[in-house]
Amino acid sequence: MLPTLVPVLEALPLGPKGRFIEPFAGSLTVLLNLPAVPSVVCDKNAVLMNFYAALKAHGASFVSSLEPLFTPSGNTREVFDGLRAEFNASHDPERRAQIFIYLNKHAFNGLYRENSKGVFNVPFGRFELVSFPRDELLHLAERLRHVTLAPTGDFERLVDEAQAGDVVYCDPAYVPLSDTSNFTSYGADGFDFDDQFRLARAAERAALRGASVVISNHDTELSRDLYARAEIMNFNIQRSISRAGAERRKAPELLAIYRPSESVAEAEPFGSRMKIKAARSKTPSKAKATP
Ligand SMILES: C[S@@+](CC[C@H](N)C(=O)[O-])C[C@H]1O[C@@H](n2cnc3c(N)ncnc32)[C@H](O)[C@@H]1O
Known part of the structure; x- marks a missing residue:
């Protein structure tokens, strides 16, 4: 999906004050593959948003505080069960954020799942080796400095905040x-x-x-009806779509593209604006070039 999606997003008009808005943030894979423009994200998963908030607030020191959890002695069912119990009982947002990433990396299939009472209940994953994703976390911490974590849990409020010149990507x-x-x-x-x-x-x-909005979804009759007023780009993607995961075949997907109803003054394609900026900062100015 990313190789198709990124060029589509990068070609959309981003206004001078335009932001990239991602209301279904998830792992932020899409944001991390786009130029670093001011961004706003939200996700209904409050535990995930709490983790991003801790990483944004404390950066490298928070990343260092996680490292002791990622040792071979921490990769046992006993330690996992103990930390899972501590996570479910704790009301300390920073401690929950620390344990969250441990659970995320050590749980079965890397799943985050809560029962109806909001209790994290995924069992130990039995991975032979779990490495500490230091570089990825530091990179994410750096990017989060330019990202606003919207307090809303629901996508609709954030999409409703999008203004002329913003680019919104929705992955429901x-x-x-x-x-x-x-x-x-x-x-x-x-x-x-x-x-x-x-x-x-x-x-x-x-x-x-005046905002641009892209939504990804399966390409079905239902989604074609839902997005009747959008421009549709369809493609097939190789992914496991059977429950057992044994049968792999191509699942049809689409991007519904809602273009701004009027052109945004001084907007440039999302992708080019940052490239132009970067090129300009490398070119010596006339004043400097003249001895
Ligand atoms: C398909 S995932 C998004 C994956 C994301 N693009 C990524 O790179 O990981 C959908 C996400 O939407 C979130 N979500 C579900 N319902 C939501 C809602 N009503 N408002 C906002 N986020 C929601 C889920 O918590 C989940 O993280």
């Missing part, structure tokens, strides 16, 4: 490929049809205000 849980499969759910709440509908309508409103 996908609609089912067939009528028999269920809507994917994350955390304690599912993302149902009403949510898909709210998202499509919010995207239309944002485009009317």
Whole structure:
């Protein structure tokens, strides 16, 4: 998906005060693959947002505080169960943020899943070796300095804040490929049809205000109906779509692209603005070149 998505986002018009907005932040993979422009993100997963907040606030010192959790002696069921219990009982946001990344890397399949009472309940992952992602975390901490973590948990409020010249990318849980499969759910709440509908309508409103919005989803009749007012770009992606994961075949996906209803004054393509800036800062100014 990324190789298709990034050029699409980079070609969209970003206004002089334009921001990149990602209301379904997840692991922030998309943001990390785009030029570093001022950004705003949110996610319904409050535990994930709490982790980003700690990393943004404390940077390298927070990353160093995590390293002791990533030792061979910490990679046992006993330590995992103890930290999981501490995580579920703790009300200290920073301690929960520290344990979150340990659990994320040591849990079965790297899953984050809560039961209906909001208790993290994924079992130990039995990985032979879990390495400490120091460089990735430091890189993320650096990028988060230019990212606003929106206090809202729900995408709609953030999409409704998008203004002329902003670029919004939405990666919701996908609609089912067939009528028999269920809507994917994350955390304690599912993302149902009403949510898909709210998202499509919010995207239309944002485009009317002059923002660009891209939504990714499965390419189905339902999503074609949902995004009837968008430009559709479809493609196939190699991913496991059966429950057992044994059968791999191409799942059709689409990007629904809502272009701003009017052109934004002085907007430049998202991707080129930062490249132009970087090139300018490398070119010696006339004043400096003249002895
Ligand atoms: C498909 S994932 C996004 C993955 C992300 N693009 C990445 O690179 O990891 C969907 C995300 O949406 C979040 N989410 C689910 N419902 C939401 C809602 N109503 N508002 C905001 N985020 C929501 C989930 O917590 C999950 O992190």
